[in-house]
Amino acid sequence: MADLIKVGMADYKVGRSPSTLISYGLGSCIGISLYDPQRKIGGLLHIMLPDSTQARSSDNPAKFADTGIPLMINDVVALGASRSRLVAKIAGGAQMFAFSNATDIMRVGTRNAETCKQILRRNGIKVIAEDTGGNYGRTVSIDLNTGSYKVKTIDRGEKNI
Template sequence: MAELLKVGIADYKVGKSPATIISYGLGSCIGITLYDAKSKVGGLVHIMLPDSTQARANENPAKFADTGIPLLLKEVIALGAVKSRIEAKMAGGSQMFQFAGASDIMAIGKRNAELAKKTLQKCGIKIASEDLGGTYGRTVEMDLTTGLYKIRTINKGEKTI
């Protein structure tokens, strides 16, 4: 049985084939993976907020898109991934509740997605595929042997990106 690495909220894990990395129940959070198909090294960060510079509690870099992605990049490279081969995938960023007159905090999923993309671009990492938005939760997992990113939902079925 291959190793199953579980990633909590505002947390990250890196690993090698044949491990699988999983994160459960993402709402507005985003699960971003970085993967090098040749060395079969990859990692997943489960970010919950976009911007560390706008939060009062920013000791944990894995909590934010702008600091979590560079951290993950550094860690997968340390484990043997080669930067020019690394591709990103991401899923999540939904808006679970619709309110009339909703505050900014309700649209956090969208802002998470925007800043994640911007940060990846800044790091020079290509986004291979994504599954963002909607109004439902996702459980995501990446198989580090194949690089396939599987997304499970309760009402919208399963898909692989």
């Protein structure tokens, strides 16, 4: 039986096949998966906010896209993945409540998604699949045996991206 490793909010985990990394209940948060298909090594990061420089100090770099992504890249590489083979998939970034006068913070999902892609690009990592936006929550998991990234919702079924 393959391991199921839970990744909390503002946290990340790395691992290798046959483990599966899972993170439950993402709203505006983003789940970013990294995967080296040859070595079958990967990671899953659950960020809440795009930019650590716009926030008050935090002890937790995994809360932000700009600090969390490089951290996870280093860890999967340390585990034996090849940096040049890494591919990323991202999901999440919803806006859960619709308000006509939505403040910036309520649209944080969109900013999260943009920033994640930017930072991955800057690190030379290709985003090969994406399921972002909407107004519903997602549970995401990456199967480190296949690299398949599963996105589960409550009314919109589940899909592998």
